[in-house]
Amino acid sequence: MTSEITLFVNPTAGRGRGAHAAQPAASALRAAGFSVRTILGEDAADALTRARAAVRGGTGALVAVGGDGMASLALQAVAGTRTPLGLVAVGTGNDFARTLGLPVRDPAAAGRIVADALKGDRLRDIDLGLVNGTWFGTVLASGFDSRVNDRGNRMNWPVGRFRYDLAMLAELASLKPIPYRLTLDDGEVREIEATLVAVGNGSSYGGGMRICADADPTDGLFDVTVVGDCSRSTLLTVFPRVYKGTHLSHPKVTVHRAAKVELAADGITGYADGEPLGALPLTARCVRGAVRVAGL
Template sequence: MTSEITLFVNPTAGRGRGAHAAQPAASALRAAGFSVRTILGENAEDALARAREAVAGGTGALVAVGGDGMAHLALQAVGGTRTPLGLVAVGTGNDFARALGLPVRDPAAAGRVIAEALKGARLRDVDLGRVDGTWFGTVLASGFDSRVNDRGNRMRWPTGRFKYDLAMLAELAAFTPVPYRMTLDDGAVREIEATLVAVGNGSSYGGGMKICADADLDDGLFDITVVGDCSRTTLLKVFPKVYKGTHLDHPKVTVHRAAKVELVAQGITGYADGEPLGPLPLTAECIPGAARVAVP
């Protein structure tokens, strides 16, 4: 492995924590003997082009500094390659890093973990989801949760997590269950009424909401959590349980496992790793061992 690695930085992650985190992470990597070059990019598209260039050029690793959005962007560069991915998780959610047992909001510690993993070849091959060529590491959300995302993204005030709490309350007041057509592994079409359908490669989204609590990053399968046709009252009771994963025991919740899932519904946007994929219908496939990640 080459000793030159690439730092892939989102300066706006975590209200500016990304820019501050890059320096201690880079210092830890340099102290371990690595040569570090940094990619910023003028925008996401430019940054991704530069990251792909670094991967194609044989960089020893791509180290993403930011939150789940930055990890998602980095996956577009390393997915399907053998280039190791390091995560310095300093964003708001950091769900992919949590799933891998990596330090969160401690960039120096994350830098040391990555350095030790690269030097000791302590790398884990993990599955990724893929939708029309786009990779994702955590959860593909659709339904109530994606509508909360839609509304939150349109709101200019307030900022941070509180914005999405308000968006959730607004959506809760207006929400009705959605008719879905769901197909697992090219089997029979299932027609269901659902509040949401979450396709989990990883277990959580939204900063620790364990919507697919039992999902395993290297079993070659998605955990697909279906929250059925809940009333608002039931949803208010079920939703807080998602932080511990105990919602899976509720009679309105079912879990399926499959390597491929097709979702069809009207007026629903799919989000993966918190990033918009586009409107349903969408087909997601679980690709075994699609990314190599530095782990403790």
């Protein structure tokens, strides 16, 4: 492995934590004997172009500093290559770091873990989801949760997470079941009415909501969590349990496992790693060992 490491930084992540996090992460890598170059990018597209160029140029690793959005960009650059991915999670959600068991909002500790893993060649291959050429590491969301995202993204006020809290209240007021067509591993088409369907390579989304609590990113399968036709009161009962993963035992919740998932529903946008993928229908495939990660 070359001793040059590329730090892939989102300076605005976590309301500015990304810019401050780059320095201790870089210091930990340099202390381990690596040389570090930093790439920023003028916008997401430019940042991804620069990251892909670094991977093609033979960088020893790409270390993403930011939140799940930055991790998602980094995945597009390294997936399908043998270039290791490191993660210094300092964003708002940080669900990919949680999937990997890495520190959250502790850039010095995360930098040391990445440095030690790279220096000791302690790398592991994990699965990723793939939808229309876009890779994801955590959860593909569709339904009530993605409608909350849609509404929140249209709102200019308030800022931060409160925007999505208000969006959730608005969506609860208009809650109604969604007719889905769900196909698992090219099996029969299942016509169901559900509140949401979440396809998990990792266990959580939304900053620690363990919607696919038992998902294992090394087993070659998605966990597909289906929350059935719920009333508002039932959903308000089920949703707080998502943070501990205990919602999976609720009678309105079922879990399937599959390597390929086809989702169809009218008027629903799919989101993966918090980023919009586009309107359903969408087909997600679990690709075994798609990315090499440096971590625990």
